[in-house]
Amino acid sequence: MSARVFIDIHVHAYREACPPANGVTNFATPEEVLKRYDEIGIEKGVLLPLIGPEVYLPQSNEDILDMCENSGGRFIPFCNIDPRGMTNSPAAPLGDWLRHYRDRGCRGIGEVMPNLPFEDPRCQNLFKHVEDVGFPLTFDISDRIGGDYGFYDDPGLPQLQRTLSRFPGLRILGHGPAFWAEIGRLERSDSRAGYPSSRFKDEGIVPQLFRRYPNMYGDLSAGSGFNALARNLEYAVRFMNEFQDRLLFGTDICSADADLPLSGFLLSLLEQGKLSQEVFNKIAKDNAVQLLGL
Numbered sequence: 001m002s003a004r005v006f007i008d009i010h011v012h013a014y015r016e017a018c019p020p021a022n023g024v025t026n027f028a029t030p031e032e033v034l035k036r037y038d039e040i041g042i043e044k045g046v047l048l049p050l051i052g053p054e055v056y057l058p059q060s061n062e063d064i065l066d067m068c069e070n071s072g073g074r075f076i077p078f079c080n081i082d083p084r085g086m087t088n089s090p091a092a093p094l095g096d097w098l099r100h101y102r103d104r105g106c107r108g109i110g111e112v113m114p115n116l117p118f119e120d121p122r123c124q125n126l127f128k129h130v131e132d133v134g135f136p137l138t139f140d141i142s143d144r145i146g147g148d149y150g151f152y153d154d155p156g157l158p159q160l161q162r163t164l165s166r167f168p169g170l171r172i173l174g175h176g177p178a179f180w181a182e183i184g185r186l187e188r189s190d191s192r193a194g195y196p197s198s199r200f201k202d203e204g205i206v207p208q209l210f211r212r213y214p215n216m217y218g219d220l221s222a223g224s225g226f227n228a229l230a231r232n233l234e235y236a237v238r239f240m241n242e243f244q245d246r247l248l249f250g251t252d253i254c255s256a257d258a259d260l261p262l263s264g265f266l267l268s269l270l271e272q273g274k275l276s277q278e279v280f281n282k283i284a285k286d287n288a289v290q291l292l293g294l
Helices: 030-040 061-069 094-102 121-133 160-166 175-183 189-193 205-212 224-232 233-242 262-271 277-290
Strands: 006-011 044-046 073-075 111-113 138-140 172-174 214-217
Touching: 006 030, 006 277, 030 205, 044 061, 044 277, 061 175, 094 121, 121 160, 121 277, 138 175, 160 205, 175 205, 175 224, 205 214, 205 233, 224 233, 224 262, 233 277, 262 277
Parallel strands: 006 044, 044 073, 111 138, 138 172, 172 214
Antiparallel strands: none
């Protein structure tokens, strides 16, 4: 594909080949990511550092800045800060680090995924500082504490809901299986850790959060975002039309050969007339331009 119609809100790369995480993920290099971008029609993408000790080989924010500087403008840097940083306390002055990376050119923070509850006081302290600095925040989420990565929340996402209410100026991008599984009403609470395949009839908490909180955004990347839409095509079209100003295309490329169905899915809806050109443009690119001030 020659036309670059997408901006990717969520991608990963390592400067050099690194040991696979848990023997599973061999991360792509920047060159491999850009090759996939050219194949799919992606203009540029947000490069997210992985810093947490729970999983993967930790990167530095400086790794991300270097890769972005050498990308010919095709990578946009996010920084990442662990809420346990500095003093491992709810009083840590994390804004000092955030302002430093904002001044270095970072446009947001993420993928933030410590395996702590959303309402752990240290996490709430991070959210406060991110709101003050003005960054959007991309999270990952888990259904459990231990043996996983990502903020913990209960079924129905009550901790996320209270966080959205507590920090109305903090634009939060929802991402991950335990978030997107709740686009429909959960049939079983243990289904939210994966990709439920059932065609749901009733809305879940996710669309309700979008209606209640204008600071709730949706990162449609990875299998979790695509699965949320593909489970119920008719509802997906309604969902994208209703929240067209706060949904963003993404890939979540980790390995170089990752399956990336979302671009083709959105293009197909456009070609079939199920999505208007205006709504497609917003989700594919324009919302990212506005959110990131590009």
